[in-house]
Amino acid sequence: AAIKNNVEQNTASHPSLILTQKGVKNIKAQLGTIPLFDKTLEDVKQDVDAEISKGIAVPIPKDFSGGYTHEQHKKNFLILQKAGVLYQILDDEKYAVYVRDMFLEYAKLYPTLPLHPQERSYARGKLFWQCLNDSNWLVYASQAYDCIYNWLSKEEREHLENDLFIPFANFISEKNPQFFNRVHNHSTWGNVAVGMIALVMDNDELLQKALYGLKTDSIAANLKDDDGGFIKNKDQKVGFLANLDEPFSPDGYYTEGPYYQRYAMYPFLIFAQALENKKPELKIFEHKNAVLTKAVEALINLTDKDGEFYTINDAQKGMSYYSRELVTAVDIAYHYGGNNPELLSIAKKQNKVNLDDTGLAVALGLKNNLDKPFRKKSITLTDGPNGNQGGISILRNNNLEVIFKYTAQGLSHGHYDKLSFFMYNNGTEVIQDYGLARFVNIEQKGGGNYLKENTTWAKQTIAHNTVIQNETSHFNGKYSIGSKNHSNQYLFNISEKIKVVSAKENNAYPGTELHRTMAIVTDSSFIKQPFVLDIFNVIGTSTNKYDLPFYYKGQIMQTNFKYTQQATLKTLGDKNGYQHLFVEALADAPNSNLKFNWMHNNVFYTLTSATQATDKIIFARIGANDPEYNLRRDPTLIIRKTNTKNALYVNAIEAHGSYSPVSEFSVNAYSSIAKIETLLNTKDYTAIRITNNNKQSKLFIFSNTNPDKTTAHSITINDNEFNWVGSYTYN
Amino acid sequence: AAIKNNVEQNTASHPSLILTQKGVKNIKAQLGTIPLFDKTLEDVKQDVDAEISKGIAVPIPKDFSGGYTHEQHKKNFLILQKAGVLYQILDDEKYAVYVRDMFLEYAKLYPTLPLHPQERSYARGKLFWQCLNDSNWLVYASQAYDCIYNWLSKEEREHLENDLFIPFANFISEKNPQFFNRVHNHSTWGNVAVGMIALVMDNDELLQKALYGLKTDSIAANLKDDDGGFIKNKDQKVGFLANLDEPFSPDGYYTEGPYYQRYAMYPFLIFAQALENKKPELKIFEHKNAVLTKAVEALINLTDKDGEFYTINDAQKGMSYYSRELVTAVDIAYHYGGNNPELLSIAKKQNKVNLDDTGLAVALGLKNNLDKPFRKKSITLTDGPNGNQGGISILRNNNLEVIFKYTAQGLSHGHYDKLSFFMYNNGTEVIQDYGLARFVNIEQKGGGNYLKENTTWAKQTIAHNTVIQNETSHFNGKYSIGSKNHSNQYLFNISEKIKVVSAKENNAYPGTELHRTMAIVTDSSFIKQPFVLDIFNVIGTSTNKYDLPFYYKGQIMQTNFKYTQQATLKTLGDKNGYQHLFVEALADAPNSNLKFNWMHNNVFYTLTSATQATDKIIFARIGANDPEYNLRRDPTLIIRKTNTKNALYVNAIEAHGSYSPVSEFSVNAYSSIAKIETLLNTKDYTAIRITNNNKQSKLFIFSNTNPDKTTAHSITINDNEFNWVGSYTYN
Ligand SMILES: [Ca+2]
Ligand SMILES: [Ca+2]
Ligand SMILES: [Ca+2]
Ligand SMILES: [Mg+2]
Ligand SMILES: [Mg+2]
Ligand SMILES: [Mg+2]
Ligand SMILES: [Mg+2]
Structure with missing residues (x-):
C-alpha cells in the first residue's frame, strides 16, 4: 500500500521530487477544506511574505554558526524551499521571482568564493564554515529549484546549473571526499544534497555518486574528523545506501543517538521521498525491511513524556519531536509507511504538516479523526x-x-x-x-x-x-x-x-x-x-x-x-x-x-x-x-x-x-523502603531483600549466568529453599 | 455600598459570622445556577467526603511542621471549617455529626495536654509547636462551631466551650502575652482566634481582648522572639485594631512584605467579615480609609506575571494569589470593597470561591461577565x-x-x-x-x-x-x-x-x-x-x-x-x-x-x-x-x-x-548598547550618556538634590548647555 502507483508521476516535468504535478493538483483541489494543511500554509505564507518584504540578503560568508552570515544563509535556504512550495500551491509568481532572484545572487557570489574563512573544520565549506552546512543549503535549495524549474527559462536554468548547482555539488563531493565518502551523518547530508540536485537536473552521474559514493578517493587510512572519529574504514561501502544500511539497526535505532538521528532523518526521508517519486523501482521505503519507517517510530520512542529526546551521546537538551525535521519525518513515515494512526497523534501535537502529498495525507487523516494515541511502552x-x-x-x-x-x-x-x-x-x-x-x-x-x-x-x-x-x-x-x-x-x-x-x-x-x-x-x-x-x-x-x-x-x-x-x-x-x-x-x-x-x-x-x-x-x-x-x-x-x-x-x-x-x-x-540487603552474591546468583516500612519483605533473586526464560532454578539461602523458572524471581 | 444593611443579620441565632442565616438562604436558592460556586461546592464536598471516609484522627501532638501530628491537626482545622459550611449549605447532618465528633475528640484531648514537646518556640502551643498554629486552628474551628451551633444541644455546647474553646482562647491570650500582646502577624492570628470564638459565643470579655489586647501583661522590655524581633515597644497599642493600624501603610502595604501579608490577610479579612456581620457599627471595612480592601489590591500588585509574590523579606518562592488565603481575600475585598471588576479576573484565574455571601457575589459577577483584566501598572x-x-x-x-x-x-x-x-x-x-x-x-x-x-x-x-x-x-x-x-x-x-x-x-x-x-x-x-x-x-x-x-x-x-x-x-x-x-x-x-x-x-x-x-x-x-x-x-x-x-x-x-x-x-x-559613560557627577547632578550600536547617543541628566517636578535646570557639560524642567531629562 505504501508505494503504490507512483510510477506514473515519473515524468520529465517538474516539480517531481517532493511536490509532484499530480500532488499539487490534488492539493489545490482541496485547499480550504483541510484545517491543519490550511493553517500550515497560512503560517508558511506569513513567514515567507515577511522575508520577501525584508528583501534578499546574500552576504559574503564570514561567521561561525550563531553569527550573522551563517544565520542569514541558513534562513535563506529554509525560506527558498518554502517559497518554492508557495509558488506551486498558490500559483503566485512573486514567489518564483523571489526564488529565482535569490538563486541569481548565489550564482553571482558562489563562483567568487574561496574556502570559508573560519578554519576549524576538517571539511570547510564555502557558504558556511563546514561542508555539512553547505550540504544543508543544497538539500533545501534543490527543492526550490524543482518548484520553479519549469517557470525558469532554459538560459536561466543553464546559468544556475553551470555557475551554482553543479560546482556546488562537485565541491561537496569530489573536492571533499573526506566529507562525502564516509558513513556518518555529515556524509548523508552530502550524499543527499548531491542526490537531490541530481534528481532535479536528471543528472545520472551525480545520482550515482549520491547513491554509491565516489569510486575513488584519497582518504588516508588514519585520518580523523573534528570529533576524533575515523574518516573511513578499509573496504568501507559509502554513499547514501551505505549510510542507510550501516548506522541504522534493524529496529531503526541510529547509532549516534536520537539527537543526531533527528538531524539525519531529514535528508534520509526527504531523499527517500524524492527517490520514491523519481525512481520508484528502487523501492527505497522497503529497503532493509522498511527501516526508514521504523526509524521514525524509534525516534518517537526515544522521547520523554513531553516529546523531548533523551540525551544519548552528544545531544543538546530540549530538542524534541516538535522540530521541523520530525514534522517532515512523521508525515513521510505516515504516508509511505502504511498510515500508522499513532503517528497522526504526534502530527496533531506538532500542529503543522509538510506542504506536499504527505502533509495532505496527514492533515486529511486528522480531519477524519483517524488518530490514535502513540503509546510509548517499555522497549529495546x-x-x-x-x-x-x-x-x-x-x-x-x-x-x-x-x-x-x-x-x-x-x-x-x-x-x-x-x-x-x-x-x-x-x-x-x-x-x-x-x-x-x-x-x-x-x-x-x-x-x-x-x-x-x-x-x-x-x-x-x-x-x-x-x-x-x-x-x-x-x-x-x-x-x-x-x-x-x-x-x-x-x-x-x-x-x-x-x-x-x-x-x-x-x-x-x-x-x-x-x-x-x-x-x-x-x-x-x-x-x-x-x-x-x-x-x-x-x-x-x-x-x-x-x-x-x-x-x-x-x-x-x-x-x-x-x-x-x-x-x-x-x-x-x-x-x-x-x-x-x-x-x-x-x-x-x-x-x-x-x-x-x-x-x-x-x-x-x-x-x-x-x-x-x-x-x-x-x-x-x-x-x-x-x-x-x-x-x-x-x-x-x-x-x-x-x-x-x-x-x-x-x-x-x-x-x-x-x-x-x-x-x-x-x-x-x-x-x-526501610532496608535493602544482599542476601547472597555468587558467580551464579544475586539475591536482594527489600523491606518496607511495615517490615514486609520481598526477595529478588537473579541468575547472573543464565538468562534463559525456561530454565528451572533452585537455591538455598539461609536454609530456605527457593525454586523458580526463568532467570529471576521477584516475590 | 460596601456595608449596607447588615444590621438586620445581627441576631443571636447562628450561623452569624461568615455564613449567615440570610446568606445561606440566598445561597440555597441559587444552587445549581452559578457555575463557579457550584464547582467549588462540589470540589469541597469531594475533599470533605474523602476525609470523612478516612475517619477522625486527633493524635497526641509531637511533631514539628511537616511531621505527621502537625500536618494532621492542620488538615483537621481546614476540614472542620469546610464540613461546617457543607452542613449549612447542603443540609446534610452527616457533616454536623463529623464536626461535632471531631470537636468532642479535641475536647477530650485538649485538657490533658501539656505544652507541645518541641521546645523551639518563644510561645509554645499545645496542639502545635507554636501558639501561632494553635491560633490558626481556632480561627477555622470557630467557623465550624458557628455552623453547627444551633444543631448542637445546650449541654454539648457547654461541654465544648468549657473544656475546649474557652481554655484554648485563654491559653493563647492570658497565658501567652508575649505572643498575644504585640504588633506582629503572630499576634494578629492570636487576636482573631480569640475574637472569632468570642463572636460565636457572644463573649464580650474575650472580644474586648481580641480587639484591644490584654490590659496588663508582664512582657519584659527587651524580650525578643524566635526571629530576633522585639516583642513589644513601650506604650505599644495592641490587639486586633492596633495590628490593623500599624503594619499596614495607607496604601495597604504590609510592612513584613507580601508573603506574610498573604498569610496575615486571612485572619484580618475573615475577622473583618465576621465583625461586619455581628458588629456592623464598627464599620471595619471603612477603617483607616478602607485599608483592608487596599491591602488586597496591593497584594495583587506585588505579584509577577504569573501571580507569584515578589520575594520581599522572608518569603518562600512560588507562593501566589492562587493560595487559599488569597481566594478568601479577593472574594471578601470584592464583596465588601465596592465590587471592583478587576478583582473578578483574579477570582476567575483562582477558579474557586468562598462558600458564603462573598463567594456567591464573585461567582455571580463572573457568571454575568462583569470581570475586567487586573492591570498591574508601575506603582509605589x-x-x-x-x-x-x-x-x-x-x-x-x-x-x-x-x-x-x-x-x-x-x-x-x-x-x-x-x-x-x-x-x-x-x-x-x-x-x-x-x-x-x-x-x-x-x-x-x-x-x-x-x-x-x-x-x-x-x-x-x-x-x-x-x-x-x-x-x-x-x-x-x-x-x-x-x-x-x-x-x-x-x-x-x-x-x-x-x-x-x-x-x-x-x-x-x-x-x-x-x-x-x-x-x-x-x-x-x-x-x-x-x-x-x-x-x-x-x-x-x-x-x-x-x-x-x-x-x-x-x-x-x-x-x-x-x-x-x-x-x-x-x-x-x-x-x-x-x-x-x-x-x-x-x-x-x-x-x-x-x-x-x-x-x-x-x-x-x-x-x-x-x-x-x-x-x-x-x-x-x-x-x-x-x-x-x-x-x-x-x-x-x-x-x-x-x-x-x-x-x-x-x-x-x-x-x-x-x-x-x-x-x-x-x-x-x-x-x-555600545557604551555607557558618566559625563558628569557632582553633588547636584549626574549625567549619563548611553550609546547604541549605531553610534546614536542619549543623555540622562539627573538632579541629585532637587526632586521637584517644576524646577527649571540648566547645566553645561563639555561646553554644551542643557536646559530642562523637572528633576531629570532623558533625550
Ligand atoms: Ca520534559
Ligand atoms: Ca513566575
Ligand atoms: Ca529580600
Ligand atoms: Mg525533558
Ligand atoms: Mg552522555
Ligand atoms: Mg515567579
Ligand atoms: Mg532577602
Missing part, C-alpha cells in the same frame, strides 16, 4: 547494522522512564558511558545525563561549535551514571578501542509487576566484568509508588577503585549519614573528567543502607543504597577547570568503593510525594 | 503606619518588572537590603532576590522551620542586589538599629518613555549616603527592547570598600573581559554572609564598560556597567559554610570598588533576543 532498540551490537532499553511505567544504555560506541558522537542510565519522572529529569558541552548556534559560546569540555568532560565516563574504575574512562577514553566494542544485552523482560533489563560489558576495563540489572517494580501493596531497582555487579581480577555517580537534579533534603562540607573546594582528580568536579563534601557510608532524600520540581525522591562502612560518599559539583563557564554547575553524589576486586552496588530510587509552595502542604516526603 | 506602595517610612516601587513595562525596595525594616521578617532591587522578565526571575532560607512544612529540613542560614545568609545585605560597605550589613545587621530607620523616596515618575524611581538611604552606614535611581527606558528607535538603567551613587565620608552584587539567574555566555577561574574555591569573607559565598573567578574590570552576557530560560540578557580599571569583578556562588545544603547553589557577579570615599555604579540591563533548542535558532543574542 538494538544497535548495530545487524542488531547485534548491544542496544538501548527504556523501562516505563506511567510516569517513570529509565533509559539504560548498552550500545556500541555511536561513531564520533559517542560517549564512554557503557551501562549508564538516566531517568525521568513525568517528563522531568531526575537522574540526568549531562548531554553535550556545546551551545548549538549560539555564537558567543565558541562560535556555537563543540567546546573543548565536550571531550574533557561530557564524553568521559565520570560524567555518566555508571561505574568508573580507577578514575579512568571506559576504553581509556580511546575512540579507536571503544569503536571496536559494544556491550551485550543479557535479558529484557517486561511484566506488569516488574520490568527488567540487564546487560554486560566486558571490554571497557579489560579484566573486569560489568553487569548491571535495572528494574521498575510496580507492586503497590508493598511500596505504594513504582520504584527503580538497580543492581550493578562488578567482578574484577585485580584490586581497584570503583566510583558510581548519581547526577541527581534538585535540592538535598536529608541524608541518614553525617557528611563534612569542605572548607575549600578542590577537584576530585586531575584527568579523565575528574578535573571538572569540585568536591563539596565527604562522608563515610553507613554500614548498611545509605538514604539520600532530595526534592526536585516539588517532588520528593529517595536513593537507598546498600553500602558498607568502608565505602566513601562524595558530594561533588561540575565546574572545575572550566575557565569560561561552559559547563552547568550541576551536582552529583558518588559512591566510592576502594581496594576491592569485586563490588556490588544495590540501589533503589523512589519518586514519592509532593510539595506545593502554594498550599505549603508536603505529602509523603519520606522513602517507603 | 508606601511603608509605615502613616506612609512616611519609605516604600516599594515596581516599574513595569509589558514583560519587565523591576522591584525596588526602600522600605522600613519590616519587623522581625525584614532583611538588611536597603535600596536593593530584583527583576523579572515575562514572569521569570532574571536578577533574583534570594528569598528565605527555610522549607516551609518540609520536616526533613529543620522541622520546616527557619534555618540558621536565614539569619547568617538570607537576611544579610550581601545576599541582595544592593551596595555593601566594608563587608558589613546595613545597620551592622542589628535589628535594634534597622527597626528604627527607613529609606526615603526621592522621586517616582512614570511616563511612556521612561519610568523612574529614586530613593536615598542615609542610616544604613553612618557617614555614607546611598542614592539609587532605577529606570525602565522604552525607546525602541534607540534600543529596540526596553532596558533597565541603574545609577547607584555612594557618597562616603571615609575611605571604604563597596560591593554591588547582581544575583543573575542562568548561564554565562560571554564577557568582554578576561577572568581567572580559581583552582581551589575559598570563601569571599568570614562573616556577615560573606562566609557563604565561594569565589569562583576573579577579574580586573575593563577600563570603560563591562559587558556581561548570559542566557536564562532561552532568553539572552546583558549587563553593561561603566567600570574603572581599578574595580574588581568577583564571580561567586552561594553554598560555603552550609553544611546541610540548606542553600541553593546560585551564582552572583559582584562589582567591587575599593579604597574610595565615593562610588558611582552605572548599569544597564537588557533582556534581548531568544534561543530555541527546537529550531536551534538564536536571535538577537547581543546587547544593543
Whole structure:
C-alpha cells in the first residue's frame, strides 16, 4: 500500500521530487477544506511574505554558526524551499521571482568564493564554515529549484546549473571526499544534497555518486574528523545506501543517538521521498525491511513524556519531536509507511504538516479523526547494522522512564558511558545525563561549535551514571578501542509487576566484568509508588577503585549519614573528567543502607543504597577547570568503593510525594523502603531483600549466568529453599 | 455600598459570622445556577467526603511542621471549617455529626495536654509547636462551631466551650502575652482566634481582648522572639485594631512584605467579615480609609506575571494569589470593597470561591461577565503606619518588572537590603532576590522551620542586589538599629518613555549616603527592547570598600573581559554572609564598560556597567559554610570598588533576543548598547550618556538634590548647555 502507483508521476516535468504535478493538483483541489494543511500554509505564507518584504540578503560568508552570515544563509535556504512550495500551491509568481532572484545572487557570489574563512573544520565549506552546512543549503535549495524549474527559462536554468548547482555539488563531493565518502551523518547530508540536485537536473552521474559514493578517493587510512572519529574504514561501502544500511539497526535505532538521528532523518526521508517519486523501482521505503519507517517510530520512542529526546551521546537538551525535521519525518513515515494512526497523534501535537502529498495525507487523516494515541511502552532498540551490537532499553511505567544504555560506541558522537542510565519522572529529569558541552548556534559560546569540555568532560565516563574504575574512562577514553566494542544485552523482560533489563560489558576495563540489572517494580501493596531497582555487579581480577555517580537534579533534603562540607573546594582528580568536579563534601557510608532524600520540581525522591562502612560518599559539583563557564554547575553524589576486586552496588530510587509552595502542604516526603540487603552474591546468583516500612519483605533473586526464560532454578539461602523458572524471581 | 444593611443579620441565632442565616438562604436558592460556586461546592464536598471516609484522627501532638501530628491537626482545622459550611449549605447532618465528633475528640484531648514537646518556640502551643498554629486552628474551628451551633444541644455546647474553646482562647491570650500582646502577624492570628470564638459565643470579655489586647501583661522590655524581633515597644497599642493600624501603610502595604501579608490577610479579612456581620457599627471595612480592601489590591500588585509574590523579606518562592488565603481575600475585598471588576479576573484565574455571601457575589459577577483584566501598572506602595517610612516601587513595562525596595525594616521578617532591587522578565526571575532560607512544612529540613542560614545568609545585605560597605550589613545587621530607620523616596515618575524611581538611604552606614535611581527606558528607535538603567551613587565620608552584587539567574555566555577561574574555591569573607559565598573567578574590570552576557530560560540578557580599571569583578556562588545544603547553589557577579570615599555604579540591563533548542535558532543574542559613560557627577547632578550600536547617543541628566517636578535646570557639560524642567531629562 505504501508505494503504490507512483510510477506514473515519473515524468520529465517538474516539480517531481517532493511536490509532484499530480500532488499539487490534488492539493489545490482541496485547499480550504483541510484545517491543519490550511493553517500550515497560512503560517508558511506569513513567514515567507515577511522575508520577501525584508528583501534578499546574500552576504559574503564570514561567521561561525550563531553569527550573522551563517544565520542569514541558513534562513535563506529554509525560506527558498518554502517559497518554492508557495509558488506551486498558490500559483503566485512573486514567489518564483523571489526564488529565482535569490538563486541569481548565489550564482553571482558562489563562483567568487574561496574556502570559508573560519578554519576549524576538517571539511570547510564555502557558504558556511563546514561542508555539512553547505550540504544543508543544497538539500533545501534543490527543492526550490524543482518548484520553479519549469517557470525558469532554459538560459536561466543553464546559468544556475553551470555557475551554482553543479560546482556546488562537485565541491561537496569530489573536492571533499573526506566529507562525502564516509558513513556518518555529515556524509548523508552530502550524499543527499548531491542526490537531490541530481534528481532535479536528471543528472545520472551525480545520482550515482549520491547513491554509491565516489569510486575513488584519497582518504588516508588514519585520518580523523573534528570529533576524533575515523574518516573511513578499509573496504568501507559509502554513499547514501551505505549510510542507510550501516548506522541504522534493524529496529531503526541510529547509532549516534536520537539527537543526531533527528538531524539525519531529514535528508534520509526527504531523499527517500524524492527517490520514491523519481525512481520508484528502487523501492527505497522497503529497503532493509522498511527501516526508514521504523526509524521514525524509534525516534518517537526515544522521547520523554513531553516529546523531548533523551540525551544519548552528544545531544543538546530540549530538542524534541516538535522540530521541523520530525514534522517532515512523521508525515513521510505516515504516508509511505502504511498510515500508522499513532503517528497522526504526534502530527496533531506538532500542529503543522509538510506542504506536499504527505502533509495532505496527514492533515486529511486528522480531519477524519483517524488518530490514535502513540503509546510509548517499555522497549529495546538494538544497535548495530545487524542488531547485534548491544542496544538501548527504556523501562516505563506511567510516569517513570529509565533509559539504560548498552550500545556500541555511536561513531564520533559517542560517549564512554557503557551501562549508564538516566531517568525521568513525568517528563522531568531526575537522574540526568549531562548531554553535550556545546551551545548549538549560539555564537558567543565558541562560535556555537563543540567546546573543548565536550571531550574533557561530557564524553568521559565520570560524567555518566555508571561505574568508573580507577578514575579512568571506559576504553581509556580511546575512540579507536571503544569503536571496536559494544556491550551485550543479557535479558529484557517486561511484566506488569516488574520490568527488567540487564546487560554486560566486558571490554571497557579489560579484566573486569560489568553487569548491571535495572528494574521498575510496580507492586503497590508493598511500596505504594513504582520504584527503580538497580543492581550493578562488578567482578574484577585485580584490586581497584570503583566510583558510581548519581547526577541527581534538585535540592538535598536529608541524608541518614553525617557528611563534612569542605572548607575549600578542590577537584576530585586531575584527568579523565575528574578535573571538572569540585568536591563539596565527604562522608563515610553507613554500614548498611545509605538514604539520600532530595526534592526536585516539588517532588520528593529517595536513593537507598546498600553500602558498607568502608565505602566513601562524595558530594561533588561540575565546574572545575572550566575557565569560561561552559559547563552547568550541576551536582552529583558518588559512591566510592576502594581496594576491592569485586563490588556490588544495590540501589533503589523512589519518586514519592509532593510539595506545593502554594498550599505549603508536603505529602509523603519520606522513602517507603526501610532496608535493602544482599542476601547472597555468587558467580551464579544475586539475591536482594527489600523491606518496607511495615517490615514486609520481598526477595529478588537473579541468575547472573543464565538468562534463559525456561530454565528451572533452585537455591538455598539461609536454609530456605527457593525454586523458580526463568532467570529471576521477584516475590 | 460596601456595608449596607447588615444590621438586620445581627441576631443571636447562628450561623452569624461568615455564613449567615440570610446568606445561606440566598445561597440555597441559587444552587445549581452559578457555575463557579457550584464547582467549588462540589470540589469541597469531594475533599470533605474523602476525609470523612478516612475517619477522625486527633493524635497526641509531637511533631514539628511537616511531621505527621502537625500536618494532621492542620488538615483537621481546614476540614472542620469546610464540613461546617457543607452542613449549612447542603443540609446534610452527616457533616454536623463529623464536626461535632471531631470537636468532642479535641475536647477530650485538649485538657490533658501539656505544652507541645518541641521546645523551639518563644510561645509554645499545645496542639502545635507554636501558639501561632494553635491560633490558626481556632480561627477555622470557630467557623465550624458557628455552623453547627444551633444543631448542637445546650449541654454539648457547654461541654465544648468549657473544656475546649474557652481554655484554648485563654491559653493563647492570658497565658501567652508575649505572643498575644504585640504588633506582629503572630499576634494578629492570636487576636482573631480569640475574637472569632468570642463572636460565636457572644463573649464580650474575650472580644474586648481580641480587639484591644490584654490590659496588663508582664512582657519584659527587651524580650525578643524566635526571629530576633522585639516583642513589644513601650506604650505599644495592641490587639486586633492596633495590628490593623500599624503594619499596614495607607496604601495597604504590609510592612513584613507580601508573603506574610498573604498569610496575615486571612485572619484580618475573615475577622473583618465576621465583625461586619455581628458588629456592623464598627464599620471595619471603612477603617483607616478602607485599608483592608487596599491591602488586597496591593497584594495583587506585588505579584509577577504569573501571580507569584515578589520575594520581599522572608518569603518562600512560588507562593501566589492562587493560595487559599488569597481566594478568601479577593472574594471578601470584592464583596465588601465596592465590587471592583478587576478583582473578578483574579477570582476567575483562582477558579474557586468562598462558600458564603462573598463567594456567591464573585461567582455571580463572573457568571454575568462583569470581570475586567487586573492591570498591574508601575506603582509605589508606601511603608509605615502613616506612609512616611519609605516604600516599594515596581516599574513595569509589558514583560519587565523591576522591584525596588526602600522600605522600613519590616519587623522581625525584614532583611538588611536597603535600596536593593530584583527583576523579572515575562514572569521569570532574571536578577533574583534570594528569598528565605527555610522549607516551609518540609520536616526533613529543620522541622520546616527557619534555618540558621536565614539569619547568617538570607537576611544579610550581601545576599541582595544592593551596595555593601566594608563587608558589613546595613545597620551592622542589628535589628535594634534597622527597626528604627527607613529609606526615603526621592522621586517616582512614570511616563511612556521612561519610568523612574529614586530613593536615598542615609542610616544604613553612618557617614555614607546611598542614592539609587532605577529606570525602565522604552525607546525602541534607540534600543529596540526596553532596558533597565541603574545609577547607584555612594557618597562616603571615609575611605571604604563597596560591593554591588547582581544575583543573575542562568548561564554565562560571554564577557568582554578576561577572568581567572580559581583552582581551589575559598570563601569571599568570614562573616556577615560573606562566609557563604565561594569565589569562583576573579577579574580586573575593563577600563570603560563591562559587558556581561548570559542566557536564562532561552532568553539572552546583558549587563553593561561603566567600570574603572581599578574595580574588581568577583564571580561567586552561594553554598560555603552550609553544611546541610540548606542553600541553593546560585551564582552572583559582584562589582567591587575599593579604597574610595565615593562610588558611582552605572548599569544597564537588557533582556534581548531568544534561543530555541527546537529550531536551534538564536536571535538577537547581543546587547544593543555600545557604551555607557558618566559625563558628569557632582553633588547636584549626574549625567549619563548611553550609546547604541549605531553610534546614536542619549543623555540622562539627573538632579541629585532637587526632586521637584517644576524646577527649571540648566547645566553645561563639555561646553554644551542643557536646559530642562523637572528633576531629570532623558533625550
Ligand atoms: Ca520534559
Ligand atoms: Ca529580600
Ligand atoms: Ca513566575
Ligand atoms: Mg525533558
Ligand atoms: Mg552522555
Ligand atoms: Mg515567579
Ligand atoms: Mg532577602
